[in-house]
Amino acid sequence: MFLQKILESYPISEDYLLEILLDIDKQKENHYISKEEITLISNHLGIKESHVCSVVSFYTLLSTNPRGKYIIQICKDVPCYLNDDFNVLKTVENELNIRVNDTTRNQKFTLEYTACIGCCDEAPAIRINNITYTNLTKDKVVNIISDYKEGKHD
């Protein structure tokens, strides 16, 4: 149902594939593109399923595997590293009890690395779904994660 709505919001032209995929990812609670959706998209745009797959697998913001409701992205580039005096990654890993690239059992959180998110002037920074959190301290990270755990962003 929601997929049809997304498909209809764009002209039927294959160059909108990436836009469509990003919209689906955003709408789905577990942020992934399913096999059925790939078939529907390819039929709608008149392109091969393999082409849709190649696009999904090329771009790191997209996934064919179910992920958590909240995707926590930790910046792993130099400007954040230089300002990270408490180890952001370890802190988040400890709070969620998972390692990077894992999803929590309750499907609520997925922990990923990201390339620079352009918040280097307020480093260190992380991104949770569409929100960036900057100028992080250990306490701040713990509070942010506990807010999400308690459902304050649900």
Added chain:
Amino acid sequence: MIEQIELTKRFNKIDPQSINDFLEFDGYKVFKKVLTMNSNEIINEIALSKITGRGGAGFPVSIKMSSFANETGVKYIVCNADEGEPGNFKDRYLMEKDPHQVIEGILISAYSTGASKGFIYIRGEYSKSIDIIRHSIKEAYKNNYLGDNILGSNFSFELEIRRGAGAYICGEEFALIESIEGKPGRTRVKPPFPTQQGVFNKPTLINNVETFCNLPFILRIGGNEYSKIGSEYATGTKLISLTGNVNNKGLYEVPYGRTIREVIEILGGGVKDNKEIGMVQLGGACGAIIPESLLDMDIDNEKFAIFDSKMGAGAIIVMDESFDLFDILLKNMEFFQHETCGKCMPCREGHIQVLNLIKKFVRYSATKDDYLSLESLANVIHETTLCGLGQTSMTSILSTIKFFQEEYQQRIRESLFKEGY
């Protein structure tokens, strides 16, 4: 005054979501003036300004524009807002704090070159920039700055957003074009260049966000006046993303010709906790790493040529003495190994091998042979890859081989010592 505020003059003074604020602050005024000029006059002003592209490659803007203007038929303008180079955030600020300035620059380019459609390609991670630009485009349509017969003229122009989805390579012009077409972002073989065959194989003019933002400024004061700002090598102002271990990280606008040291000391307030500068990386992960002794160099592309590098998009990443060179190189190489598109062999395979070699240096198990392999591999990747990613990814290694040779030699000696135990 070391700064010169031109492109950032409306920052924090207007509500970026309000076209009225922009209009009250001289917004679209230059575009209205441009509508009374012809293509040659406009491109001539831009040629007089001697402005070069602000995305990293530093190519003269007017040459690209005039060759694009000569193309006929359907043509596209693309604004490259896929700012993914670590350490850079200027384009995000330009979009989030003065979005209509970007649109005004795109409009000037489109009108002067006869393009009828444009795309702003924004990286998917920049959610806020996407929302703000999307809103601004809507407002511009409502007020007839976009659409048919703009402001009653014969000029019509459509503009839409395309989002990236987390691929650094899409900042490369042909990878970006592929991505706009809904494909994986893998580059194409040049020539033909985008100005001849770009989006949907039609002539396409691609410029960086900051480049577009310079156009209203150039046409407001005139190309001649503009060319007086800056140094003998580069004209205008440059947005500098200053990060790392400095007291005042942030975005600064300075005329070309300021030295790196001035930016770090005066604007950045020096290094945090009174430590010494260990290294400075220029441009981002694809830029040179230089020692403190070279900081009196001007910010412009000509001077940077001495280490086969460019100023890039304007990042200055300051690292204090406590950081290890090889840890930094490891971060850089992990980045490129992840971001290579895999199309050409030296880039796809080379980065894996370079990463393995750097890991040996990090773990104190590097030999003289490892060093020689690293040096030759870095040169091969630099010289043989298809696009800018691999051509620049080795700059941090090649520059440190030149400027931090002793660190490499010492690490090899220490590795031997460690092996002995």
